[in-house]
Amino acid sequence: MISSKINAFFIFIDYLDSRKSELIENYIPLCAELNKLDVQRSNLRPKENYKDKIKYHIIQQQITEKFDPITEHIYKPLTQKLIDLQIWNGEDIFTSVWNNNIGAVSEQKENFDLKDVNEIIRYKVKYLNFRKETNSSFLCLTMVFSQLDEILKVLFDFYKDTSENEFDSFEAKLIKVGSMEELVENVKNKGDRHVKFSLPHDFFYKKPVQPSTHGQIILVKNEYNMGDTFNGVYNSTIYNRSTFNDAFNSVKTKYSEDSAEALEMLRILVENSKNREAGELFDSFNEELKKEKPKTSVLGSLWGGLLKIVPLITETVGLVDKILPMLQS
Structure with a gap:
């Protein structure tokens, strides 16, 4: 039946x-x-x-x-x-x-x-x-x-x-890349091919490089891609590094090393998007994550916004699965 x-x-x-x-x-x-x-x-x-x-x-x-x-x-x-x-x-x-x-x-x-x-x-x-x-x-x-x-x-x-x-x-074809730079380059050249990207397993276990100062200012130029609009981001802060560091440490404590490294991967994707709105959503996401009791409804709404603005998130194999526990606890 x-x-x-x-x-x-x-x-x-x-x-x-x-x-x-x-x-x-x-x-x-x-x-x-x-x-x-x-x-x-x-x-x-x-x-x-x-x-x-x-x-x-x-x-x-x-x-x-x-x-x-x-x-x-x-x-x-x-x-x-x-x-x-x-x-x-x-x-x-x-x-x-x-x-x-x-x-x-x-x-x-x-x-x-x-x-x-x-x-x-x-x-x-x-x-x-x-x-x-x-x-x-x-x-x-x-x-x-x-x-x-x-x-x-x-x-x-x-x-x-x-x-x-x-x-x-x-169906989506899997492309294995060895670094974040290779991932970004493949995204630029993928055209309308339906693909997913896979990074080496140990990428999630590499320690993020800590900057010498907080609140780093990232200078970027305007770039335009189908489905994304990068407006007004020149000479602007893409995301708050201090807020990210607090969220990273909180996630590492509450969840796992694996989850923290997934947040680091998310940071890199947001940074490479050069999209100010993505940076603002990421800041809000981190502000909620660093709280003692983050609201899953708030995290879910912010996460949904990031997915729409930075489609590379869903094209990176394994990343969504590592972020989801933070949205469901």
């Missing part, structure tokens, strides 16, 4: 299938246009030349106008469907897609009827065809599809007759 939770996934797959033609015909070309505009924008130097500044603002306006339909007609209705079906709770990191459903998936594999097999395989084919034929995150659904692929692969891999990785053509 197919449980209601598994059936919810099948209803969602039917929804994806019903919109497949529309997405391929209307929105994939729009995403391609946005990618081209992003390349044009990244080649401009609006801080250095007035003509570039004029061109930059024209392109920025075009990007805003073209991205709005993607948000309104793809992201919002698709994620609302996941909430309505109780597949996802609505949190920013989408971990409930796995946590809410892995028990039902395991139960389905353990106790299935032969009459269910054809039905499950039919939906597997439908989902795989959707992902292969669209093969796109539509510039806003990377985290959504990543979580869906992960949970559905556990279910669908049980119902196959070969050793072939049926998700290979669209």
Whole structure:
């Protein structure tokens, strides 16, 4: 018998299938246009030349106008469907897609009827065809599809007759990097590839380099990337080093060395984003962490904001898992 939770996934797959033609015909070309505009924008130097500044603002306006339909007609209705079906709770990191459903998936594999097999395989084919034929995150659904692929692969891999990785053509590919510098460089050059990054295990155990003074001022230039806006950060403090040090020591005491090193990794990613808003959120995150009894609701809200502004956080394998205990205690 197919449980209601598994059936919810099948209803969602039917929804994806019903919109497949529309997405391929209307929105994939729009995403391609946005990618081209992003390349044009990244080649401009609006801080250095007035003509570039004029061109930059024209392109920025075009990007805003073209991205709005993607948000309104793809992201919002698709994620609302996941909430309505109780597949996802609505949190920013989408971990409930796995946590809410892995028990039902395991139960389905353990106790299935032969009459269910054809039905499950039919939906597997439908989902795989959707992902292969669209093969796109539509510039806003990377985290959504990543979580869906992960949970559905556990279910669908049980119902196959070969050793072939049926998700290979669209699932995120793992890239191993040896340093933070290599990680940042790979992010710059990844284009629209769906990838995740893995740092050496001992990276999390390297001691952070302590500065000679607190409240370090970091000078950065304005840079612009698809999905991020870095405004007004020149000659400004990205984050408060003293607050971070207090939070680091508090986390190390309350949780573990592993958690503290994850916070250090988060610091590096925020710093490399050169985004003032990210720095402000990180300061607030650290202010809460250093308290004797941090409020998980506050930490969760700040964490969600950081995920939106610094997408590299979710693309760094293992980092989210090491931060989550701080948000759940």
